[in-house]
Amino acid sequence: MSKSASYTFGLVGLGVMGRNFILNVADNGFSALGYDLDEEKARSLREEGGNPDKVDATSDLGTFVAGLSLPRKIMLLVPAGNIVDRVIEDLLPLLDEGDIIVDGGNSFFRDTDRRETYLKEKGINFFGAGVSGGAEGARRGPSIMPGGNREAYAHLKPIFEAASAKYKGEPCVAYLGPKSSGNYVKMVHNGIEYGLMQLTAEIYELLKTAGRLDNPAISDAFHRWDQDRLESFLVSISATILKQKDDLGSGYLVDKILDKAKQKGTGKWTSQNSMDLGIPMPTIDMAVSMRQLSALKDHRETLDERFGDLEVPEWTPEDLLPKAEAALYFAFIMTYAQGLHLLTEASEDYEYNLNMETIAKIWRAGCIIRAELLADIAQAYGANPELPNLVLAPELTDAIGSCLPAIREVVAYGAKYGISIPCLSSALSYFDAFSSGRLPLNLVQAQRDYFGSHTYERTDQEGIFHTEWPKG
């Protein structure tokens, strides 16, 4: 260690995210000190950093804490769960009042609230700050979603703004709100991520089975779409993925990857919490369900043998491609709408005081769900900060309306010929239900009253009613 108590920024956990983020911070002119239990990871960072005045690392916690200037700004990028509590307990006896701990991992927001309350009693400021962008984002500029004490954020602001991604010069980080708001926003970001990923996969399936397009042709289509209104990280990487040859065999790698998708929990938490808050988000729910369904491969194969004999007629690529593009664009809008609706409700329920325009803005670059569409979304919330749901935004009416015929055709084709496109279908169903002034839930209410005397309201009179329905 070349200096004592002089590093501006501390980072615990020199894995995929931590190692890259600390190098990014150091590149941006803030001296940074890393800590990992594993001396090998500390040594390797020291080597890569090259200049210990700029960035250094240790596997000794005492040396780490003593090396940081006051108030200490210590970011954790360790696996979410008990490890975060363990690191906090290890750090606590070594810290001073006013020090700041930032959890940059995908921690469950209720854990963040618990930790914030616990640490506040000890005079330590605790932030939950979701980071998105994967390894490359962490190294070159991620989107950062910090929540915690507003005054203490002043110490983090210059570092985060320098290290974050930039959209047309604007940093993709902003103070979001108190308590667990940062982790909550990151959780919903990941829920949206699940939806966009599944939707892109469904379009790939449609182009393959109905359009008879091979991987390079689908890649080319994704690449073209990525130059236009569908410009987004996930469409862009899908174009690249589909061109990747298999270096362990012949053909394309994507065709050899087992179709069982894993998950770490953030998408599921988003769905679970949306149920608690009463916000419908069927496309995101379905994306979570599809990861679960994908795991049931043995059963899928059994049923495929029994029922999977439907012939899919060819849909000429000239006709299919523009419709698939419009269907995907429409479904992307619905997915952002669902996620942002949940954030709007959570902002009230949890007193986060979130600003949707700010959130859309800091998602425009650096993160996994970055997309050109977010610029329009930010504009819609800028024009109306009280917008209850994006689908209601006049700025998006034309785009939604013009894509409707295409998504209807795409979903109908999938349904008719047994192509599994449940997220595309749920995006359309969500819109159809949301834009129906009358739904058949009057019958649901009548059924509830029939079997459970649950009562109902009427369309023509005020009050609560119950009917003694004829039995049998």
Ligand SMILES: NC(=O)C1=CN([C@@H]2O[C@H](COP(=O)(O)OP(=O)(O)OC[C@H]3O[C@@H](n4cnc5c(N)ncnc54)[C@H](OP(=O)(O)O)[C@@H]3O)[C@@H](O)[C@H]2O)C=CC1
């Ligand atoms: N990978 C990604 O793309 C993204 C990850 N995240 C989130 O960021 C967090 C970190 O993820 P990621 O970097 O991928 O995880 P990794 O497992 O790659 O890195 C975690 C690091 O923390 C170290 N560690 C574990 N326990 C301790 C401890 N008690 N003290 C010090 N260091 C410790 C680990 O060491 P060891 O391996 O020796 O146990 C490891 O080096 C997670 O919450 C993740 O969900 C967020 C966005 C993207």
Ligand SMILES: O=C(CO)[C@H](O)[C@H](O)COP(=O)(O)O
């Ligand atoms: O936070 C992320 C990106 O924003 C991570 O990559 C995320 O953990 C991936 O989630 P899952 O493993 O559940 O697909």
